[in-house]
Amino acid sequence: MKTVIEKLTTDLNRQDQQIIQKAGNIIREGGLVAFPTETVYGLGADGLNPSASRKIYEAKGRPSDNPLILHISCMEDLAKIAANIPPKASKMAKHFWPGPLTMIFQKSGMVPLETTGGLDTVAVRMPSHPVALALIQAGGGYIAAPSANTSGKPSPTMAEHVALDLDGRIPMILDGGAVGIGIESTIVDFSEEIPTILRPGYISQEMIYEVIGEIQLDPGLETENSGISPKAPGMKYKHYAPQGELVLVNGAQEKVQEKINYLVKEAELSGKVAGVIGTDESVDGYHCGIVKSIGTRQDEETIARHLYAILREFDSQNVEVIYSESFLTPKMGRAIMNRLLKAAGHQVIEV
Ligand code: AMP
Ligand code: MG
Numbered sequence: 001m002k003t004v005i006e007k008l009t010t011d012l013n014r015q016d017q018q019i020i021q022k023a024g025n026i027i028r029e030g031g032l033v034a035f036p037t038e039t040v041y042g043l044g045a046d047g048l049n050p051s052a053s054r055k056i057y058e059a060k061g062r063p064s065d066n067p068l069i070l071h072i073s074c075m076e077d078l079a080k081i082a083a084n085i086p087p088k089a090s091k092m093a094k095h096f097w098p099g100p101l102t103m104i105f106q107k108s109g110m111v112p113l114e115t116t117g118g119l120d121t122v123a124v125r126m127p128s129h130p131v132a133l134a135l136i137q138a139g140g141g142y143i144a145a146p147s148a149n150t151s152g153k154p155s156p157t158m159a160e161h162v163a164l165d166l167d168g169r170i171p172m173i174l175d176g177g178a179v180g181i182g183i184e185s186t187i188v189d190f191s192e193e194i195p196t197i198l199r200p201g202y203i204s205q206e207m208i209y210e211v212i213g214e215i216q217l218d219p220g221l222e223t224e225n226s227g228i229s230p231k232a233p234g235m236k237y238k239h240y241a242p243q244g245e246l247v248l249v250n251g252a253q254e255k256v257q258e259k260i261n262y263l264v265k266e267a268e269l270s271g272k273v274a275g276v277i278g279t280d281e282s283v284d285g286y287h288c289g290i291v292k293s294i295g296t297r298q299d300e301e302t303i304a305r306h307l308y309a310i311l312r313e314f315d316s317q318n319v320e321v322i323y324s325e326s327f328l329t330p331k332m333g334r335a336i337m338n339r340l341l342k343a344a345g346h347q348v349i350e351v
Pocket of ligand 2: 146147155
């Protein structure tokens with residue numbers, strides 16, 4: 001299959017609208033289109049069409065028990081796919097939609113089990129990216145979309161990443177440039193008594209607390225090897241991983257630099273291509289290996305935005321082992337570290 005890549009502007013001029021209509025027709029006919037959202041690029045299909053949803057799993061090599069998020073473009077559509085929407089969830093929707101928030105509800109009969117990985121709950125999000133909203137409308141209103149990467153790889157934050165993973169497997173990629181946030185949406189489960197964060201993201205526990213009060217973290221999230229499995233099926237898989245081995249080094253900045261310099265030298269002596277992930281503030285302190293800055297600690301959003309791209313850059317340079325600083329920054333730190341720890345298979349050196 002030939003994959004067409006269509007470049008779009010975010011102000012959606014007439015030509016962009018025409019491209020989106022074409023993409024919408026592909027979705028309506030049961031096909032796949034990759035598209036930008038404010039979090040990461042998504043791989044979309046008609047979420048109410050079981051065979052279209054199945055195509056997503058095939059194209060990504062995604063395990064069939066890992067449910068998809070259903071994307072909508074207007075508030076009224078929520079009640080058609082979700083049953084039992086508690087008032088707190090409506091409050092959240094008013095506050096954070098359109099935006100990087102996914103909420104889980106009991107599903108209605110309209111949503112096929114192929115979209116929910118066999119679960120009787122459905123994950124719903126209204127993204128804020130203009131291309132995503134326009135495509136959802138053009139595609140019939142309900143686009144099921146996971147991240148548009150091959151299963152297990154870092155999520156795509158640029159159309160080029162999507163093409164590397166899915167070229168020849170899908171008919172169209174909408175290229176809206178680099179995304180703004182760079183890590184996936186916060187997932188909050190409203191299908192049980194106490195609202196629970198199943199995946200941390202840009203919208204933090206504190207931000208949610210300010211809107212609805214009590215909000216807990218899924219205990220399966222933070223505890224590796226505790227025997228508690230995370231409630232979002234996708235969170236149990238090895239994820240976001242570069243080809244090289246990733247190791248995090250955690251501790252006081254000076255000690256971290258000393259340790260990483262030592263480890264890189266050791267790796268190079270044993271003939272390995274080694275990489276370092278630091279920040280604008282620290283990169284000058286690394287003396288060997290391929291050193292990259294992920295962003296600045298002055299603005300933690302830059303760290304989230306560049307996380308996946310930097311992992312993919314190391315892949316393209318055939319880096320075999322990557323040593324990274326930790327980024328437990330004030331707001332997005334939990335989300336950033338959740339992705340990095342998974343990408344590293346929880347290999348952390350404390351100094
Ligand atoms: P992705 O779109 O690649 O970020 O993957 C979607 C994430 O949402 C995965 O971690 C899924 O396991 C999670 N998810 C989707 N639907 C549900 C659901 N009904 N219950 C729990 N987690 C869900
Ligand atoms: Mg994903």
